[in-house]
C-alpha cells in the first residue's frame with residue numbers, strides 16, 4: 346500500500362494526471378505542472394494521513410514513462426455523474442474496480458475507499474460550491490487508473506424561506522436595456538429567486554439569477570452585478586428611507602440592516618444609522634447561477650429571519666468614477682441610442698438605457714437626471730407590479746416595498 350501511494354504521488358507531481366486514460370504523449374503535453382488544484386499537496390497530505398511519507402524513489406515508474414511504455418491500469422468506473430449537483434453536506438462516491446485499493450481525493454484531502462467484491466465506496470464531506478474529486482486505483486502490476494468528477498454542493502444550511510421573482514423583468518420599470526458589450530450577458534441582472542438559509546453561526550442570503558455568472562473584469566467570482574439586500578425586521582411603520590447611494594430609490598420604511606456587495610466589494614452589513622456591523626463572504630456557484638452572501642448571524646442580531654421583510658435590488662457594479670455608490674447609471678433611451686458615432690460611443694456599450702439623463706462629469710452620479718432608479722430588477726410582493734413600483738415618471742424617488750418569505 347505504501348509503495349503504491351508513493352508512486353501515485355510522484356506521478357501526479359510529474360503532471361501525468363491522466364494515467365491510464367491516454368497515451369504517454371498526452372502526459373508530455375500536460376507539462377510538469379499538476380493538472381488541477383494542488384495535486385502534489387493533496388496527495389502528499391493524503392499519504393501522510395494514511396500511510397506515511399510518500400516520497401521514495403520512483404525509478405521504475407520514471408523509467409516506464411521515460412521509455413514511453415505504460416502498464417495498463419486496473420478497471421475503474423465511477424457512479425457519480427460529472428458536473429452533478431447535491432444539496433447534501435457529504436458526497437458518497439462509489440464504483441467498480443478490480444484493484445485491491447482505491448483512494449479518493451476531494452478538495453485536497455485523501456481518503457481510502459472501502460473495496461469489497463469489486464465495488465468501492467467512500468463518503469466524504471462536501472464543501473459548498475465546487476468539489477473536485479479524483480479517484481485513483483492501483484493494480485497488482487503497478488498500473489494506475491484515475492477518474493475525475495466535479496460535484497457542486499449547494500448545501501447552504503436550513504432553508505428559512507424563499508421569494509421567487511418573475512423571469513425576464515431585468516428591465517427596471519419595463520423600459521431599460523442592457524449595455525451592448527459582451528460582458529453584460531443575457532439574464533445577468535434577472536433575479537430568479539432569493540433564499541435565506543440559517544447555517545449555524547452564519548446566515549446565507551442566496552440570490553439566483555437567470556443568466557450565466559461570468560467574471561469578465563476579474564472581480565471576486567463575478568464582475569458586472571451589484572446586489573443590495575435590505576432586511577426589515579421591525580414590523581413597524583416608518584417614513585420612506587433612502588436606499589444605498591446611487592440606487593435612486595427609497596425603501597418604504599427603514600431597514601434593520603442592509604447587506605450590499607459585488608465582485609469588487611466584500612458583502613458588508615450596515616444598519617440604518619450606517620453603523621458597520623460586520624463583513625460577510627461572497628460565494629458564487631456558477632453552475633446553479635447562485636450568488637451567496639454569507640454573513641455572521643450575530644450581525645443580524647434581533648432579526649426574526651422568517652418573519653422579516655426583504656428587498657433585493659439588482660444593479661450593475663460601477664468603478665468609483667463611473668457612478669455614485671459604485672452603481673452604474675441608467676441614461677435616457679434617446680441619448681443611449683444616439684451615442685454611437687459620438688465621443689460617447691462607450692455609453693451604449695457600457696451603460697444602461699431606457700431611463701433618464703446623460704453622462705456628465707459635473708456630478709458624482711455621472712448622470713444629469715437621477716429621478717430614474719438604477720435598479721434593474723427588484724423583488725415584488727404578490728399583487729403588485731414592478732412596472733408600477735419603478736415608475737419613476739409618476740413618483741420619484743421610487744419607493745420599494747419589502748417582501749415576505751414563502
Ligand SMILES: [Ca+2]
Pocket residue numbers: 510511512513514515535536537722
Ligand atoms: Ca427577475
Ligand SMILES: [Ca+2]
Pocket residue numbers: 674675676677700701702703712713714715716717
Ligand atoms: Ca439616470
Ligand SMILES: [Ca+2]
Pocket residue numbers: 510511514536722723724725731
Ligand atoms: Ca423582479
